[in-house]
Amino acid sequence: MPKYAMAVDLERCQGCRACVEACKVENNTSQGVFWMHVFRLEEGEYPETRISFLPRPCQHCDNAPCVKVCPVGARYKRIDGLVLTDYERCIGCRYCEVACPYGVNFFNWKQPAENYYMDWSDPDIQPASGGEVPPYRNPELDGRYGSEQKQVAGGGHFRGIVEKCTFCVQRIEKGLQPACVTVCPVQALVFGDLEDQESPVSTYLRGKQSFRLLEETGTEPRVHYIGGRTPGTDVREIEPVEGRVGA
Amino acid sequence: MSANAPGTPLPQGIGRITPGWLTIVGLAAVAVALGIYAYSLEASEGLVATGLRDLGTMGGATWGLYVTFVVYFGGVAFGGVTLAALIRLLRLDELRPIGRLGQLLTVVALLLAAIAILVDLGQPLRGLVNLFLYARPQSPFFGTFTIVLSGYLFASLVYLYLDGRRDAAICARTPSRLRWLYRLWAAGYGDSPGERARHRRASFWLAVAIVPLLVVATSTLGFVFGLQAGRPGWYSAVQAPAFVTLAGVSGVGLLIVLAAVVRRVAGSEDRLGLNVFRRLGGLLLGLVLVYLFLLATELFTATYTGEVVERRLTEALLWGEFAGIFWAALAFFLLSLALLLWQALTRRWSIPLLVVAGLLVNLAAIGKRYLIVVPSQTHGQLLPYPEGSYTPALGEFAVIAGLFGLGVLLIALFMKVFPIVELPEEEVPAGA
Amino acid sequence: MRNVLTVLMVVVGFALQAISYFALAAPWVTTGVASGEPRVVGAPVLFIAGVVLVFLAAVVYELLPEKRGR
Numbered sequence: 001m002p003k004y005a006m007a008v009d010l011e012r013c014q015g016c017r018a019c020v021e022a023c024k025v026e027n028n029t030s031q032g033v034f035w036m037h038v039f040r041l042e043e044g045e046y047p048e049t050r051i052s053f054l055p056r057p058c059q060h061c062d063n064a065p066c067v068k069v070c071p072v073g074a075r076y077k078r079i080d081g082l083v084l085t086d087y088e089r090c091i092g093c094r095y096c097e098v099a100c101p102y103g104v105n106f107f108n109w110k111q112p113a114e115n116y117y118m119d120w121s122d123p124d125i126q127p128a129s130g131g132e133v134p135p136y137r138n139p140e141l142d143g144r145y146g147s148e149q150k151q152v153a154g155g156g157h158f159r160g161i162v163e164k165c166t167f168c169v170q171r172i173e174k175g176l177q178p179a180c181v182t183v184c185p186v187q188a189l190v191f192g193d194l195e196d197q198e199s200p201v202s203t204y205l206r207g208k209q210s211f212r213l214l215e216e217t218g219t220e221p222r223v224h225y226i227g228g229r230t231p232g233t234d235v236r237e238i239e240p241v242e243g244r245v246g247a
Numbered sequence: 248m249s250a251n252a253p254g255t256p257l258p259q260g261i262g263r264i265t266p267g268w269l270t271i272v273g274l275a276a277v278a279v280a281l282g283i284y285a286y287s288l289e290a291s292e293g294l295v296a297t298g299l300r301d302l303g304t305m306g307g308a309t310w311g312l313y314v315t316f317v318v319y320f321g322g323v324a325f326g327g328v329t330l331a332a333l334i335r336l337l338r339l340d341e342l343r344p345i346g347r348l349g350q351l352l353t354v355v356a357l358l359l360a361a362i363a364i365l366v367d368l369g370q371p372l373r374g375l376v377n378l379f380l381y382a383r384p385q386s387p388f389f390g391t392f393t394i395v396l397s398g399y400l401f402a403s404l405v406y407l408y409l410d411g412r413r414d415a416a417i418c419a420r421t422p423s424r425l426r427w428l429y430r431l432w433a434a435g436y437g438d439s440p441g442e443r444a445r446h447r448r449a450s451f452w453l454a455v456a457i458v459p460l461l462v463v464a465t466s467t468l469g470f471v472f473g474l475q476a477g478r479p480g481w482y483s484a485v486q487a488p489a490f491v492t493l494a495g496v497s498g499v500g501l502l503i504v505l506a507a508v509v510r511r512v513a514g515s516e517d518r519l520g521l522n523v524f525r526r527l528g529g530l531l532l533g534l535v536l537v538y539l540f541l542l543a544t545e546l547f548t549a550t551y552t553g554e555v556v557e558r559r560l561t562e563a564l565l566w567g568e569f570a571g572i573f574w575a576a577l578a579f580f581l582l583s584l585a586l587l588l589w590q591a592l593t594r595r596w597s598i599p600l601l602v603v604a605g606l607l608v609n610l611a612a613i614g615k616r617y618l619i620v621v622p623s624q625t626h627g628q629l630l631p632y633p634e635g636s637y638t639p640a641l642g643e644f645a646v647i648a649g650l651f652g653l654g655v656l657l658i659a660l661f662m663k664v665f666p667i668v669e670l671p672e673e674e675v676p677a678g679a
Numbered sequence: 680m681r682n683v684l685t686v687l688m689v690v691v692g693f694a695l696q697a698i699s700y701f702a703l704a705a706p707w708v709t710t711g712v713a714s715g716e717p718r719v720v721g722a723p724v725l726f727i728a729g730v731v732l733v734f735l736a737a738v739v740y741e742l743l744p745e746k747r748g749r
């Protein structure tokens with residue numbers, strides 16, 4: 001069985017947020033939902049400031065608090081290490097969301113159809129679109145994956161359930177890399193199988209200093225960070241993503 | 248026995264509809280209607296109608312008012328039935344007249360807690376099905392607690408039923424429209440010495456079974472928060488004992504208030520005498536003292552340790568966004584403590600003052616529950632997310648008001664069909 | 680007869696609770712793949728049935744012998 005993991009090279013990351021965009025396109029996530037988020041951080045007092053970037057996917061923890069607290073077993077960990085949500089089982093209690101120390105879970109507050117960035121039925125855009133609704137929905141997101149054959153891929157499926165980064169399960173199962181990894185222009189993100197000594201992550205991590213986020217909470221994350229360090233205590237986020245879903 | 252004579256009305260104003268009762272029921276019904284309307288909006292639009300939002304980049308709280316009241320109602324339920332059971336276990340005969348009120352309070356509060364959970368779920372219908380199919384004991388709250396909740400709802404119903412048989416038999420002696428109900432409820436109870444002894448045994452063992460399991464259940468409620476290592480302000484061993492104590496405080500406080508109301512409207516001044524209230528007041532005093540001690544421990548730990556996020560959270564509590572609620576809750580606790588202490592020291596107990604204390608502790612308990620649920624989400628992020636905020640939407644307040652309305656409605660209805668204060672002991676009727 | 684039935688209900692009730700608790704999920708496995716899925720679908724219903732049975736025993740104890748009593 002593979003043991004999937006991700007490496008994030010903080011020395012390379014330039015904070016362009018291309019991965020954030022790629023994730024949204026690939027997984028068709030709703031308004032204000034950022035399965036991948038890149039912190040743009042500032043530390044210290046002017047003129048002694050230091051800027052740093054910190055990409056934050058779901059950490060796919062080995063000892064995942066979100067899995068532990070899910071009352072109905074909708075959140076589960078696969079043998080290959082992916083932490084996924086069964087969209088047909090989740091009852092929307094959001095316990096996983098409060099239990100996760102990384103803030104990576106997103107609830108579908110609205111009806112999916114009302115929750116996209118562009119409302120294609122809006123009369124104002126009819127002249128431009130000619131009434132066409134582009135086939136933007138990736139059919140692979142409706143598939144069933146893994147030995148459990150559960151609906152776990154993509155976002156915005158049902159109202160009132162919780163979704164989060166899946167490491168692009170629909171791509172991994174085809175032997176592809178997650179969308180964020182493919183798109184990163186400086187290859188700051190590396191994905192692969194830790195069991196396989198020759199996989200990109202294994203070779204990348206070999207012999208390098210690495211750390212994981214919030215290790216003190218005992219979550220055993222599967223995302224390893226290289227270069228840089230754990231964000232200090234007086235960091236501020238500059239240009240925070242403002243994604244509050246409106247009523 | 249006068250209740251036997253034809254023409255005598257049923258005790259405690261059962262079956263008599265008074266204008267005052269109608270007003271209360273009308274108001275409660277309006278609140279319920281309001282709550283249903285607010286929830287229907289939420290059901291059609293989704294939870295976007297509430298003030299809740301995601302943690303992290305969305306800068307919100309994902310558990311809010313609803314969870315606050317799940318915890319609050321759960322606590323009240325615990326207080327009610329525990330007291331009723333303790334009366335049996337410790338033979339506190341003086342307090343017997345409020346036993347039924349305690350049991351009823353528990354049944355109603357559990358029902359309200361269950362509704363509050365359902366209202367909070369994104370997929371309530373799935374919740375009803377999936378919790379029964381897949382619930383996992385590893386999940387402290389919605390797994391275990393929902394099961395425990397349904398179990399305890401049943402347990403307190405059984406308790407209420409068995410304890411009420413004698414009174415039902417007494418009521419069944421008077422001809423009335425509800426006679427069939429009393430006959431059914433009494434199920435042939437004749438109040439013979441043998442039956443009394445058997446009932447005493449059965450309710451003793453019921454009490455033995457209920458108390459420890461309820462402590463476990465309420466602790467589970469504390470574990471919901473106390474076990475979350477990734478949430479500053481929640482991860483604490485004091486969480487479970489503090490939950491149980493505060494549950495007792497709010498339960499006993501509400502019981503005092505209810506008992507005072509019942510005393511007036513059901514004409515039970517003699518049964519619910521000052522001695523009952525004095526006992527309850529003393530109990531409340533003890534519980535408030537223990538709770539304040541736990542609270543002080545918690546605060547001292549939080550301010551003393553240097554952990555940054557923990558400190559930021561404490562600052563938000565003490566001087567920041569939540570300071571208003573925090574200090575108000577503390578002031579209410581201290582005020583009620585002063586009221587109770589003064590009465591205890593001067594040995595002059597007064598029902599109005601006790602009612603004030605009961606109301607104050609309940610307001611404080613609600614505030615404290617809110618402060619447990621919300622700040623850790625908006626101000627307790629370990630990664631450098633900006634501070635979040637949460638303001639409950641009007642609809643959320645309306646739903647909560649509806650829940651309280653439903654509670655009042657149920658208790659008011661009960662009062663018109665069954666003696667809410669246990670009828671006095673009487674001689675064994677010869678003809679039974 | 681009444682006592683036997685009562686005790687039986689209590690015992691069966693508690694047994695049902697215990698069995699279904701372990702059927703719900705192995706509580707000692709908190710990590711790994713197995714932790715997500717409850718082991719037996721519908722075990723919570725059994726657990727509740729156990730609780731109900733135990734408390735129903737009290738009702739049986741009080742109500743049962745009315746006819747055969749004296």
Ligand code: SF4
Nearest residue numbers: 058059060061066100
């Ligand atoms: S990062 Fe959060 S959501 Fe992802 S596996 Fe860990 S606890 Fe679960």
Ligand code: SF4
Nearest residue numbers: 070090091093094096
């Ligand atoms: S929101 Fe869904 S996935 Fe998360 S804990 Fe609740 S049921 Fe499980």
